[in-house]
Amino acid sequence: MNIGGMNLLSLFRRQRTAPVARERLQVLLAHERMAAGHSELLNVLREEILAVIAKHVTVDRDKVNIKLDRGPDVSILEIDVEMPAILPKVRAQGAGAAAA
Amino acid sequence: MAKVLVVTSGKGGVGKTTSTAALGAALAQAGENVVVVDFDVGLRNLDLVMGAERRVVYDMINVIQGDARLAQALIRDKRIDNLSLLPASQTRDKDALTDVGVASIIEQLRQKFDWIICDSPAGIEKGAMMAMRYADVAVVVTNPEVSSVRDSDRIIGMLDSKTLKAERDERIEKHLLLTRYDAGRAARGEMLKTEDVLEILSIPLLGIVPESVDVLNASNLGSPITLNNPTSAAAKAYFDAARRLRGEQLDVVVPIEKKGLMGRLFGRRVA
Numbered sequence A: 001m002n003i004g005g006m007n008l009l010s011l012f013r014r015q016r017t018a019p020v021a022r023e024r025l026q027v028l029l030a031h032e033r034m035a036a037g038h039s040e041l042l043n044v045l046r047e048e049i050l051a052v053i054a055k056h057v058t059v060d061r062d063k064v065n066i067k068l069d070r071g072p073d074v075s076i077l078e079i080d081v082e083m084p085a086i087l088p089k090v091r092a093q094g095a096g097a098a099a100a
Numbered sequence B: 001m002a003k004v005l006v007v008t009s010g011k012g013g014v015g016k017t018t019s020t021a022a023l024g025a026a027l028a029q030a031g032e033n034v035v036v037v038d039f040d041v042g043l044r045n046l047d048l049v050m051g052a053e054r055r056v057v058y059d060m061i062n063v064i065q066g067d068a069r070l071a072q073a074l075i076r077d078k079r080i081d082n083l084s085l086l087p088a089s090q091t092r093d094k095d096a097l098t099d100v101g102v103a104s105i106i107e108q109l110r111q112k113f114d115w116i117i118c119d120s121p122a123g124i125e126k127g128a129m130m131a132m133r134y135a136d137v138a139v140v141v142t143n144p145e146v147s148s149v150r151d152s153d154r155i156i157g158m159l160d161s162k163t164l165k166a167e168r169d170e171r172i173e174k175h176l177l178l179t180r181y182d183a184g185r186a187a188r189g190e191m192l193k194t195e196d197v198l199e200i201l202s203i204p205l206l207g208i209v210p211e212s213v214d215v216l217n218a219s220n221l222g223s224p225i226t227l228n229n230p231t232s233a234a235a236k237a238y239f240d241a242a243r244r245l246r247g248e249q250l251d252v253v254v255p256i257e258k259k260g261l262m263g264r265l266f267g268r269r270v271a
Helices: A003-012 A018-056 B016-029 B060-064 B099-112 B126-133 B146-159 B183-187 B194-201 B213-221 B233-245 B261-270
Strands: A064-070 A075-081 A097-099 B003-008 B034-038 B083-086 B115-119 B137-142 B173-181 B205-210
Touching: A018 A064, A018 A075, A018 B146, A018 B194, B003 B016, B003 B126, B003 B146, B016 B034, B016 B083, B016 B115, B016 B137, B016 B173, B016 B213, B016 B233, B034 B099, B060 B099, B099 B115, B099 B126, B115 B126, B126 B146, B137 B146, B137 B194, B137 B233, B146 B173, B146 B194, B173 B194, B173 B233, B194 B205, B205 B233, B213 B233
Parallel strands: B003 B115, B003 B137, B034 B083, B034 B115, B137 B173, B173 B205
Antiparallel strands: A064 A075, A075 A097
16 A cells, blocks of 8 residues: 555554653663762772772772672672782781672 | 853754754843853854854854953844854864863853853763853753653753762752654654653753744744744743743643644644
């Protein structure tokens, strides 16, 4: 059939797509807003943790790894700091990874 | 006191420049002293929509770099005395928009005008960030369509974190301007409803501008629609939006489909 005929047919099997759009957006944006919040929080944590460590030892910024794994019930913050091998003054603090 | 307003959206092609021109003209028509500022360095278009493209001599970057004074770059509208345009540069890149330079220009404009309306470029790069940086008020232009709503959500997040107001823990006033609204499609469930968009973005509604050939005609002629066709439905929406920006409390009218029987039968084909 020609285009006019197609239009006539589509009148009978028209589906409402707007509700689908709404659902998809709500799910997506809930996710994206959380992710945006994360990156902000992580940046703040990263800077503050670095500042605390820098008071006692010199660490390479690239050797500090901070990760936030968000689960449905609990989230895990993982802080991984690689320290220089010999720490003359701060031996009591210990080196290596810490988790909270 | 002067107000700095950014017209922004994230997504391109939703009607930022058209809305900047229309809101700027509508505020000027209400007696306010208005300047519209193009932040789209390299892809300026506000001059064209305002019908001032042949009058651009100096631009914002010339002022920032000290090659011209602000007064030399400002173009006064030929139709309304109290409406001016500060064009963007067409040849430079966005890095020429320095934070210090923009701050200084905004400060100077605050001394001269009641409203400084910043037309943001699309995207989230430097031009868009600079356009929103010093804003007191934001108009988020959104089409009732998934990608536009998503980008608007992202821009709202940035308004709340990257503007000077946000950094000072002050509240930036945000408004939603729904554009290219097609009442027929909304009624048929083919387009996101106003309530849906409002619920998702949760900022107050400034107005609903219907998709209309009048808007295109106004752009073709280089005249803001509130000047070119003040009785059109789109112009009415912008006039009302301008009144709300000035603090008036008005109910928002949702456009309805005004079509006869023949329009209903055959309108779909062209829509």
